[in-house]
Amino acid sequence: MPNFRSFTAALAACACAFLPGGLLASTGAPAAAxxxxxxxxxxxxxxxxxxxALRRLYARGEPTLRWFDAAGRALPVTAEALALLAGAADEGLRPTDYRAETLTRAIEEVATLAGADVPATPDRAAALGALDVRLSLAMVRYLRDLHLGRVDPRQHGWKRRPARAAFDEAMALHEALxxxxxAPAVQALRPTWPAxxxxxxALPALRAQAAQERLTLLPGFKPSLRPGEAHPGAALLHERLRFLGDLAADAPAPSEPAVYDPAWEPAVRRFQARHGLNDDGVIGPSTVAALNVPLAQRVRQVELALERLRWMPHTAGQSLILVNLPMFRLWAYADSAQASVMDMRVVVGRHGKDATPSMMEDLRYLVFRPYWNVPPNILRNEELPKIEADPAYVxxxxxxxxxxPADRSPVVAFGPEALAGLRDGSLRLRQKPGPGNALGAVKFMMPNDEAIYLHDTPSRSLFLRERRDFSHGCVRVHEPxxxxxxxxxxxxxxxxxRVAAAMKDDAPPSQHVMLDRPVPVALVYLTAWVEGPGxxxxxxxxxxxxxxxxxxxxERRRPG
Structure with missing residues (x-):
């Protein structure tokens, strides 16, 4: 990496090429302008x-520079800034994105020259001004990335950018300076989500553990390995469970290394529960696959989760329903900054074109015993072929x-004309309320352009599955x-x-209940999660x- 003298020379050369003639020579005082x-x-x-952001930051400041005094000495807050940039990995960010090492070395050289009482020159003044601006640039980017995330959510599962309060990184940095x-500014800009x-x-300990890992892959157990059964790979299972912490570090070595000791079963169940698997204590293909994931990948999952949480609006103090799509789980919070008060399994959209999008919308009303209005794509691709093959299907x-489009729209007798109307889109197919209705006995409406909502379902057995992406995009809830x-x-x-009565088969159909206060619903995609303390x-x-x-x-380095 270049030292400060080469850094000074490079900046001075740039200045000669780009800055107005005579500006540098006119003064030896450092300046950002x-x-x-x-x-x-x-x-x-x-x-x-x-x-x-830089122009607004310097327009607000009284001093010519923001990080150095008139004599070119770094202010105390400069060291704090460098420590934050160097520790960006603690937030799941990358110190290299903010030139942390380069800036630290350059500022150390400034301190050396200031201590040596080297006379000021226009070139040194210009370089110091540039260094001041570059540290401001790094901090502006750091605060923006910490608060809003590094990438556009719309390129990564969101149909539109989540609504966020206006954020002025220049003002935030100015007030901190x-x-x-x-530190207070950084704390205020971190996401308020407890997760x-x-x-x-959890990230530093996981990184340290990953650095120590020497992973030996477990073999496949065909078809599975149950407590008490023998297999040559059982000793590796014991070693892996101990390393991951699911089996106590002081657990005795197996007396029969080639046998799955029943004493390990609670550790296996704990591991399975932590990884969204059926916690039955049986070592099958999905459990082996999860055990064989290197911890470096788990570190990356945590970093990705931190990035995705930065995209989210701050909702502290509000009720919230959160659905974590890859975990097939729903949590309800009376206050999103506190512990959840309810959690349940969900079924989400199938991988591919039916994948449930990430979004945050307001739940505004419920409909008990709803009609299911068959969406056009399902009508075209699934329902019409069945109707054409068997008219009695309807x-x-x-x-x-x-x-x-309304619940009270007139019913059309089914026949050739009705079928033609379904084909050309002039008529609509719906399922009446009842035990087999695809939406079950209640739906939770959060109006949005994607027509995604939460609802009950008659297909209860799907909640017992380990992987639960079966819907056309909406979210089915286990305990409606x-x-x-x-x-x-x-x-x-x-x-x-009254809720139970409204869901009975003899209750009035399509009963709408408006909420006095909308409840935010967040559909998020987080493959790493910590739900509560401990x-x-x-x-x-x-x-x-x-x-x-x-x-x-x-991973793409920021340009420049």
């Missing part, structure tokens, strides 16, 4: 947002043809009555008994294959 007038002289590509303390802080806290499935009761807890007259890291498979593209995007 010339570099803001000609940002290209910094020798690093800057976005329009970078340039705007006035106070000469960066973020728990994942962040009646048998408790479906009907209607003319119009409990969720409805919680959502309506502040609605007068809507206790558990609960440990949980991991999920990358069912929608979204981790690898995001990892590649984050």
């Amino acid at each position: 010339p570099w803001l007038e000609r940002p290209a002289a910094l020798g690093e590509p800057l976005s329009a947002g970078d340039i705007d 006035v106070a000469q303390r960066l 973020y802080e728990r994942l962040r806290a 009646l048998r499935q408790n479906k009907e043809v209607v003319a119009g 009555a409990a969720l409805a009761t919680w959502v309506l807890r502040d609605k007068p007259g809507w206790g558990p008994e 609960m440990g890291l949980r991991f999920a498979s990358d069912v929608y294959q979204q981790d690898a593209p995001l990892a590649r995007a984050l």
Whole structure:
């Protein structure tokens, strides 16, 4: 890496090429202004947002420089800034994105020259001004990345960018510099989600453990390995469980190395539960696959989860329903900054074209005993072929043809004309409320362009599956009555008994209940998670294959 003298020479050469003639020679005092007038002289590509933030930062500041005093000595807050940039990995960010090492060495050289009482020159003044701006640039980018994330969510599973409050990184940095303390600003800009802080806290230990790992892959156990059964790979299983912490470090060595000791079964079940597997203690293909994942990959999953949580709006103090898509799990929070009050299994959209998108929308009303209005793509691709092969299918499935979008739209007798209307889109197919209705007894409506919502289902057996991506995109909930009761807890007259009555087969159809206060619903994609204090890291498979593209995007070094 270049030392400060070569750094000075390079910046001075750039200055001669880009800055107005005579500007450097006119004074030996360090200044940031010339570099803001000609940002290209910094020798690093800057976005329009970078340039705007820097100009606003220096326009607000009384001192000519923000990180050095008039004599060129670094202010105390400068060391704090360098420590934050060097420790960016603690937030799942990359110190190289902020030139942490280069800036640290250059500022150390500044301190050396200042201590040696080397006379000021225009070139040294210019280089110091550039160094001041470059440290400001690094901190502006760091604060922006910490608060909003590094990449655009719309390229990674979101249909549109989540709504966020306006963020002024220049003002945030300016206020921190006035106070000469960066830590409070950084804390205020971190995501307020409890899972973020728990994942962040778990990351250093996981990294240290990954650095110690010498992974020997477990063999496949065909078809499976049960407690008490013999297999040559059983000793590797014991070793892996101890290394991962699911089996106590002081657990005795196996007396029969080639046998799956029943004493290990609780550790196997614990491992399975942490990885979203059926915790039956049986070592099958999915458990072996999870045991063979290197911890370096688990570290990356935590880093990706931290990035995705940075995309989310801050919702502290609000009720929240959170669905983690790859974990097939829903949590409800009375306050999103506190522990969850409810969790349950869910079924999400199938991998591929039916994948459930990430989004954050407001749950505004419930519909008890709803009609299922068959979406056009399902009608075209699935329903019409069945109807054409067997006209009795419509009646048998408790479906009907209607003319119009409303619940009270007139019903059209099924026949050749109705079939033609379904084909050309002038008529609509719907399923009447009842035991076999695809939406079950209640749906939870959060109006959005993707027509995604939460709902009950008659297909209860799917909740017992390990992998639960079976729907056309909507989210099926395992305990709809409990969720409805919680959502309506502040609605007068809507206790558990009334919810249960509204879901009965003899209850009125299509009963709409508006919420007095909308509840945010977050559909998120996090393959690493910590739900509560002391609960440990949980991991999920990358069912929608979204981790690898995001990892590649984050690996791309920032231009310049």
